[in-house]
Amino acid sequence: FSKLDYCNGLFNGLPDYQLWKLQKVQNSCVRFLYGYKVLGNFDSVTPYLKQAHFLPIRYRIEYKLASTVFKCLNNIAPTYLKDCIRVKCQPKKVLRTDEDYFLLEMPNAPRLNRTDRALTFCGPAIWNKLPYNLRTCHSISEFKKGLKTHLFSLAFDQ
Numbered sequence: 001f002s003k004l005d006y007c008n009g010l011f012n013g014l015p016d017y018q019l020w021k022l023q024k025v026q027n028s029c030v031r032f033l034y035g036y037k038v039l040g041n042f043d044s045v046t047p048y049l050k051q052a053h054f055l056p057i058r059y060r061i062e063y064k065l066a067s068t069v070f071k072c073l074n075n076i077a078p079t080y081l082k083d084c085i086r087v088k089c090q091p092k093k094v095l096r097t098d099e100d101y102f103l104l105e106m107p108n109a110p111r112l113n114r115t116d117r118a119l120t121f122c123g124p125a126i127w128n129k130l131p132y133n134l135r136t137c138h139s140i141s142e143f144k145k146g147l148k149t150h151l152f153s154l155a156f157d158q
Contacts, residue, residue, distance in 0.1 A: 106128070
């Protein structure tokens with residue numbers, strides 16, 4: 001699966017019809033793992049993805065980006081990545097909605113369509129959508145475990 005995850009942060013924001021090619025590769029891997037006798041050519045792969053604890057491609061991309069943002073915020077990532085992420089400044093007059101100190105600053109809308117896939121733009125968007133208990137994790141292992149559980153429930157409990 002490392003080849004499937006290579007540079008997948010760049011695929012954030014792509015439409016489903018373009019991500020479908022990668023999803024087909026993942027589905028083929030699951031068919032190979034479970035065998036064609038168990039899983040026929042026209043059977044749904046989704047229950048087997050769930051059983052194998054594999055996140056669908058769209059959620060794997062979010063997992064990778066959220067993990068990168070976590071590393072940036074906790075000084076684990078390289079400096080050139082940490083410079084892309086900024087914590088939201090708290091105003092002098094605090095409102096109830098401003099009491100969340102773990103939100104990131106959303107930069108202005110990019111001029112070009114492709115620019116919105118950069119970590120500067122998509123990282124804060126994904127981070128700010130995460131539940132509060134995930135954004136306040138202290139260890140990377142705890143964060144990754146909680147993030148996978150959260151994304152797994154979004155992917156399969158619809």
